[in-house]
Amino acid sequence: xxxxxxxxxxxxxxxxxxxxxxxxxxxxxxxxxxxxxxxxxxxxxxxxxxxxxxxxxxxxxxxxxxxxxxxxxxxxxxxxxxxxxxxxxxxxxxxxxxxxxxxxxxxxxxxxxxxxxxxxxxxxxxxxxxxxxxxxxxxxxxxxxxxxxxxxxxxxxxxxxxxxxxxxxxxxxxxxxxxxxxxxxxxxxxxxxxxxxxxxxxxxxxxxxxx
Amino acid sequence: xxxxxxxxxxxxxxxxxxxxxxxxxxxxxxxxxxxxxxxxxxxxxxxxxxxxxxxxxxxxxxxxxxxxxxxxxxxxxxxxxxxxxxxxxxxxxxxxxxxxxxxxxxxxxxxxxxxxxxxxxxxxxxxxxxxxxxxxxxxxxxxxxxxxxxxxxxxxxxxxxxxxxxxxxxxxxxxxxxxxxxxxxxxxxxxxxxxxxxxxxxxxxxxxxxxxxxxxxxxxxxxxxxxxxx
Numbered sequence: 001x002x003x004x005x006x007x008x009x010x011x012x013x014x015x016x017x018x019x020x021x022x023x024x025x026x027x028x029x030x031x032x033x034x035x036x037x038x039x040x041x042x043x044x045x046x047x048x049x050x051x052x053x054x055x056x057x058x059x060x061x062x063x064x065x066x067x068x069x070x071x072x073x074x075x076x077x078x079x080x081x082x083x084x085x086x087x088x089x090x091x092x093x094x095x096x097x098x099x100x101x102x103x104x105x106x107x108x109x110x111x112x113x114x115x116x117x118x119x120x121x122x123x124x125x126x127x128x129x130x131x132x133x134x135x136x137x138x139x140x141x142x143x144x145x146x147x148x149x150x151x152x153x154x155x156x157x158x159x160x161x162x163x164x165x166x167x168x169x170x171x172x173x174x175x176x177x178x179x180x181x182x183x184x185x186x187x188x189x190x191x192x193x194x195x196x197x198x199x200x201x202x203x204x205x206x207x208x209x210x211x
Numbered sequence: 212x213x214x215x216x217x218x219x220x221x222x223x224x225x226x227x228x229x230x231x232x233x234x235x236x237x238x239x240x241x242x243x244x245x246x247x248x249x250x251x252x253x254x255x256x257x258x259x260x261x262x263x264x265x266x267x268x269x270x271x272x273x274x275x276x277x278x279x280x281x282x283x284x285x286x287x288x289x290x291x292x293x294x295x296x297x298x299x300x301x302x303x304x305x306x307x308x309x310x311x312x313x314x315x316x317x318x319x320x321x322x323x324x325x326x327x328x329x330x331x332x333x334x335x336x337x338x339x340x341x342x343x344x345x346x347x348x349x350x351x352x353x354x355x356x357x358x359x360x361x362x363x364x365x366x367x368x369x370x371x372x373x374x375x376x377x378x379x380x381x382x383x384x385x386x387x388x389x390x391x392x393x394x395x396x397x398x399x400x401x402x403x404x405x406x407x408x409x410x411x412x413x414x415x416x417x418x419x420x421x422x423x424x425x426x427x428x429x430x431x432x433x434x435x436x437x438x439x440x441x
Contacts, residue, residue, distance in 0.1 A: 011235075011239045011242055014239050014240075014242060014243040014246075015243060015245075015246040017243070017246075018242075018243040018244065018245075018246035018247040030260045030261075030264070031260070031261045031264065031265075032259065032260065032261060033260060033438065033439075033440075033441040034261065034438065035438065035440045036259065036441040037440040053435075054438065057435050058440075112347055112348050114345055114346065114347045114348070116343055116345045116368060116434070116435075117343050117345075117429060117432035117433060117434055117435065118432060119431050119432045119433065131432070133428075133429060133432060135345075135409075137409040139409075144411055145408070145409040145410065145411065146409065146411040147409040147410075147411065148412075148413075148414060149412070149414065151428060171428075173414040173419060174416065174419060175424075175428060176414070176419055176428070177376065177420075177424050177428050177429055178376075178412050178414055178415040178416075178419045178420050179368050179370070179376035179377055179378045179412075179420065179425075180375070180412050180415045181376070181377040181378070182377070182378050182379075182380065182408050182409070183377075183379040183380055183381075183408055184380065184404065184406065184408035185404075185405075188380075188405045188406055188407065188410075189408050189409070189410040189411075193405045193406070194407040197364070197405070197407050198348060199350075201348035201362075201364060202348060202349070202350070203347075203348055204346045204348070204349060204437045205282070205440050206435045206436065206437060206438060207261060207437055207438025207439075208436060208438075209265075209270075209433075209435075209436035
């Protein structure tokens with residue numbers, strides 16, 4: 001009887017110890033990924049300061065990157081935006097125009113979107129606000145490569161294990177930094193150069209950096 | 212033949228207990244193993260790992276996959292362009308951390324040559340100039356187990372006092388080799404022009420294309436870090 005008690009006690013101690021040991025010894029250098037893909041759309045899944053920045057960066061870039069694809073826009077907004085705000089976002093001028101098709105303006109048009117800089121304005125475990133400075137470049141056989149810079153303030157809410165956008169406000173052009181001088185010459189600035197040199201390229205994902 | 216009787220000697224009376232004790236010990240070991248694995252799973256850092264780790268302040272690609280190679284190249288290119296002139300010590304640390312040993316010396320020498328050839332740029336940094344290095348897009352040219360090549364379209368945006376903001380776009384090709392649990396750069400080159408340069412900025416005005424606008428509106432901003440979606 002005493003032997004059984006000792007064995008049972010030993011089993012409990014070993015189990016509890018092993019559980020704690022496993023919990024504590026996951027390599028510290030392994031930091032969790034701030035984003036995961038859902039139906040091809042990056043979702044911010046880390047409730048930290050860096051996780052909020054990663055979410056905002058990816059959400060801005062992904063939404064802008066989908067502006068020429070009506071079928072993608074709805075999926076992106078449905079994945080990244082809080083349910084009560086989706087209709088409002090889809091009614092914004094650029095998105096509404098894209099959803100409407102407007103073939104005359106979209107035909108053959110190509111687009112890249114990239115985040116240039118970010119700044120965490122506020123964070124709590126429930127919400128965050130991030131400013132994102134980003135650029136969009138469009139071109140086609142009839143449209144010379146043209147840039148548009150935006151300075152957005154993205155408000156996020158942590159909901160069921162993910163960050164959701166509750167608002168995205170864009171600063172007026174007068175308050176948006178725009179670097180006019182560019183490198184290169186006419187050949188670099190031609191649509192044909194964009195077509196050939198950027199073939200099969202895709203936008204990066206953003207990690208938010210060190211938590 | 213005589214059989215000694217005493218402690219530790221197999222006797223018919225103990226014959227049934229030894230297998231039972233062994234089974235119990237095995238059960239405890241299995242329980243412990245299961246609990247250890249459960250503990251790892253429950254740990255908050257057991258979520259899908261970031262393909263990039265930070266070692267000594269340098270982002271290091273640590274995921275052996277196509278997406279991991281892309282994330283490694285994104286970060287290496289961004290840090291290299293951001294630091295080669297403005298923060299030479301960071302650039303040297305990058306080279307020492309993620310460049311293959313065989314090219315470290317030549318890479319450090321090459322970076323010094325870049326600085327020596329750009330007196331205007333070095334003057335800009337010496338007088339408080341700012342820059343942001345940005346990845347516009349990239350392509351995995353090939354991925355073959357331990358080797359990968361990535362072409363990156365990237366821009367350096369820079370400005371300073373009485374130096375209007377500028378953007379310089381280039382195409383960069385980076386060869387990587389998986390070595391010792393990380394992606395190491397085995398070759399890097401800026402590709403010859405033409406490189407795509409978006410030069411039309413219709414929203415620009417004298418106000419938002421100024422060093423003051425950049426200094427004020429982008430105060431406290433950081434270049435993004437790059438990753439991969441899990």
